[in-house]
Amino acid sequence: MEFSAAGRLEVRITAADVGKRVSVRRLTDPGVTEGKFTDTVGVLTSWDDGVLVITRKSGDSVRIDASSLVAGKVVPPAPARRRGPAASFEELSRIAARAWRPVESERLGDWELRAASGFTRRANSVLPLGDPGLPLDAALDAVRRWYAERGLPAYAQTATGAEGTQELLCGELERRGWVREVTAELWIGALAPLADVAAPDAGASVSSAPSVVLARSADEAWLSRYQRKGVSEVALKVLGSGPSVWFATVPGASGEAPAAIGRCVVDGRWAGFAAVEVDPAWRRRGLATAVMAALARRALDEGASAAWLQVEADNAGARALYGRLGLGAHHAYHHYREPREASS
Structure with missing residues (x-):
């Protein structure tokens, strides 16, 4: 003080x-x-x-x-991370957006309007990076109209907690009645340590590393483990989008859904991990680590050197795992929904 x-x-x-x-x-x-x-x-x-x-x-x-x-x-901006790859929030936001593409998009100045029939907020929200080319109220009106034409509520994805993030925009949205529904964090770290990590984890009860099968598309077995039910054609397009997409599967018992799955998108120096899910009966046996290690090795082969992923603040298990693997939070991101009266 x-x-x-x-x-x-x-x-x-x-x-x-x-x-x-x-x-x-x-x-x-x-x-x-x-x-x-x-x-x-x-x-x-x-x-x-x-x-x-x-x-x-x-x-x-x-x-x-x-x-x-x-x-x-x-006071000065928060000190930069002392470990891991250097990156701005804007670079990471664009990388994450390319790894989870909508089926329809349109530009509003520098903003990107994204829609995918309601499959995930990430693919059905405006990404407001830069100048929309209109005063804020007019831009938000245009956003609401665009989503209303598609029968969808309007969402805006924003970021806080790093240099250059969008705290002012968050404040303006809240002043106009937009409601923050979801907050998560984007974590980053070096990729090589993920590829080198041993599986299973120390203390696991299995005697050998699990077999991880990699494929370019999500087959029926992979989808049977994926937590989002009723995957549609639109969802399959979103899941398969990105510069270089890989799906990992640890087979389960004969006739059963996989024991574990994961997804990775390689984009230049970045490898983004998502949908790392493990059958509850197979947890604490190193399967999530094995899935990420296999995907990381593939990403290294394609020239990537840095890792990123998104994790919700209340997912203690995932946060503990990712922390052990050397990743840490870079910034928080949020989805704001338009005022209810505007969508009624």
Whole structure:
């Protein structure tokens, strides 16, 4: 916190600092001069009518009465990752988008409108990178019309928590009544350690590495393990989209669904992992690790050197696995749904 020459805390931020990363301290109970303090760090997304809104790295917004502030200052951007490949959120957003293509898309300036008959929010949301070529309200109106014409609710995919991310856009969406429905994180790491990892995991009960079969398309066996039910023709197109797609399968018992599956898309230096799923009866035997290792080796053969994947914040098991494999969070991403009255 900032101190004055007399050694007292000072508030050194104003409404002119909207869009900057700040650190503030406030009284938990503004009516008690000797009360407890709460510190908040994030991007100042608005300051209106005596109320500040600060968006944290997670995407959560904190409303703060300016009268409760006891200190505040502008702070440098969050320090960059010290390990793993260097990448901007925009590069990763575009890489992730190419790995999960819609069946229909259209440009709105630099924004991409994406639709796939409602199969996943990622393939049915606008990716607002850059300038839409219109004022924000007009752009959002155009987005809502485009999705309404296809019988779909309008979603916007945004990012927070890294240099250059979209905290201001998130704040503007929330001010207009858009609701954040889903938050996840995009994790990255070096690819070679994934390919070299031993399978099964230490302490596993199987005596040899499981057999992993790789294929260019998702067959009936793979789809029988995939968690999304009722996979349609549209879904198959999305699953098969991407520059270089591979599907991994660990066969199960005779006549049964696979014990484990996974999907990988190789795109230049990046290999993106998804749909890593294991039969509950086969968990904790290293199958997820084996699937990722096999896919990583294939990606290395195609010239990739970096890995990425997406994981939801409440998936503790997956996060623990990916952490052990050397990956870590780069930024959070969110799907905002248009106000309900706009889609009714």
